[in-house]
Amino acid sequence: MAQGRKIGKIVAWFFAILALLIAVIVVVFLTFDWNRARPWVDDKVSQAIGRQFHITGDLKLGWARPPSETGWKRWVPWPRFTAQKITVANPDWAKQPYFATLDEIEFQVALLPLLAHDIVIPTINLVNPSIDLERLKDNRNNWTFKFQQSTEPSTWNLKLHDVAFAKGAIAVSDEITKADMQAVVDTLGQPVASAEAASEASAASAASAAAAASGAPANPASTSAGNSITTKNGPKPPVPPYGIGWTVKGTYNKTAVSGEGKVGGVLAIQDAERPFPVQADVRIGDTHIALVGTVTDPAHLAALDLRLWLQGVSMAHLYPITGVTLPETPPYATEGRLVGQFKKEGNVFKYENFTGRVGGSDINGSLVYAGRQPRPLLSGELVSHLLQFSDLAPIIGADSNASKAKRGEEKKQPSAKALPTEEFKTDRWKAIDTDVKFTGRRIIKDPDLPITDLYTHVVMKDGVLSLEPLKFGVAGGSLASNIHLDGSTTPLKGRVSTEARHLKLKQLFPNVKTMQSALGEVNGDAALSATGNSPATLAATSNGEVKALITDGTVSRLYMEAAGLNVANVVYEKLFGKRDVKINCAAADFVATNGVLESRVFALDTDDAVINMDGNVDLKTEEMDLAIHPHTKGFRVFSLRSPLYVKGTFKDPHVGVNAGALAVRGAAAVGLGLINPFAALIPLIAPSNNKPLPCQQMLADMRNAPSAPAAGQQQKAKAAPAYMSSDAAGASAPKAPAPASPSPASAAQYKGS
Structure with a gap:
């Protein structure tokens, strides 16, 4: 009996001490000034990320019952951590002092999973986050961190379910692309029900804009959900909903930029298996770009699959945006599917089965951009079923001064000169190689004298442009030329040979009765x-x-x-x-x-x-x-x-x-x-x-x-x-x-x- 009483007293004292210890811990947790722990937290985080990290506001710890738990687990309180006024420093060479600033971060940690070394955080709430992204000409950037490497693998697992924030800001300063932009991002009030539904609405809007520019009616079939893009044959992997909306303004390559769009949630970026939804409507200078689709493994940019609309004053204006050399054209609008793969040896993009209009002419085809060395290559085949001859005038600067002013050409054609004086932009010819075949089924210059079956093979290599051949049928005969323009020298060296064969007189002048016999x-x-940098x-x-x-x-x-x-x-x-x-x-x-x-x-x-x-x-x-x-x-x-x-x-x-x-x-x-x-x-x-x-x-x-x-x-x-x-x-x-x-x-x- 005495032994039993002794054991009972020991047990009683044990529970009494345990209760007292818990009470003391609770009191300490509730009354402890956690701001005293800020230097320790700052030091540990700074060592881990290789940058100076500071909490200059309050650091708090509270307790709250989890709203999502049921049964007895909902009575087990979770710790809630709050930190205010957080900064992450930039490298010394950066323009701005901070890579990131945050008014407040708040999150709860599930208590019981800690026993299994699982850190479960249902949601991290960020208040007014701001990020500064900078890159120099030598390719140094401030978003690459030197994380402290551990010699042993961690026994703890982090499980983060969601990130929510309000009115985040992102500033971009990139000396390589000459980008200076400011973006505002915000979590949507509620996630968009499905990426396909959002895609359909966006596509319809973009198609209407493109159709309005080209003067052609929108094609409802092109905007239906049934035409959604897939990256592989067979069933599509599930696409997460849009979670973040954004707006942007600034300059890109010295050209004004403005736009808006939506993307998937923050955590969806880390999922390499599920397509990440993107939608954008952007204006860069006088070019309007709209897109909707998905990105695969967005954290590493593995691939993309988009419906892309392009609209602008001249295709040549895409050069500052894409680096692709295209000729001067009348106003244009196109719609097609853009698929791309990002590879170490060079990115590959395909603009497949696009349709559109250039001036009063239709344009169809597919183009492939291969980011090879020493220069990228643009290849493909284009077809125009009805080509207005006047739409070719801007290519050699033969359009009117009003047209030149509209497409941004500063130099006007002198009123006393008939031959075009606008110079070829040969400095762009070395930026990319080209291998494109173009066919014009019917060309209209004079309705009574149609030109048919225009064909040319455009090859540009290391600044040398050739059209071999450039041929078309007219009046029952043919005109064929070989044109060679060497833009690698200054001035340009040109060579042309032309052959006209069997042009029937009665077809040349179908309305002259005396000619019909x-x-x-x-x-x-x-x-x-010849030598020279313009037709003149x-x-x-x-x-x-x-x-x-x-x-x-x-x-x-x-x-x-x-x-x-x-x-x-x-x-x-x-x-x-x-x-x-x-x-x-x-x-x-x-x-x-x-x-x-x-x-x-x-x-x-x-x-x-x-x-x-x-x-x-x-x-x-x-x-x-x-x-x-x-x-x-x-x-x-x-x-x-x-x-x-x-x-x-x-x-x-x-x-x-x-x-x-x-x-x-x-x-x-x-x-x-x-x-x-x-x-x-x-x-x-x-x-x-x-x-x-x-x-x-x-x-x-x-x-x-x-x-x-x-x-x-x-x-x-x-x-x-x-x-x-x-x-x-x-x-x-x-x-x-x-x-x-x-x-x-x-x-x-x-x-x-």
């Missing part, structure tokens, strides 16, 4: 080289040859007016009045020497006369100085006036009668169908079926292919053929009956470059 066609070649300077330094031959046709003043050939129209009326004239053959052979086009051969043979033209055109000053010499054949009833002259500039030409004589200096080929010899390259003159004296000689001469020297070298002079002399044309014309005309097929037999 013509069997003739146009054939021609050109070879030119290239023309001003061009060297080479341009040749053309026309057989079997009829020309009229009405045709001149319909074709818009103003100078040729005036010349025609002074020579022939208002009647139609049958042409047996016409030939043109121009030699370009340092930007001066010399008329080596320009002969037009009709039933009544042979007409020659000599002179030159200075492509640098755009001045013309031409003399046109008509020679009547024998005693035919045909009255011609004195020789004519064509002077002035491309923008202000003058045509008149030279009553003085035949001593007029030449300056370019403005024959019947030519108003701008360099731009047209191959004069489209009118033809006929009787070929008197010069025709066979001209045909034989045209068989010699044109040539051009290397860019920057001068073209060698070539003498004019004998039949171009005034005496030969006038004296020999009435002799003997006219020989048979060569057929259109034989007229096309000469081989060009």
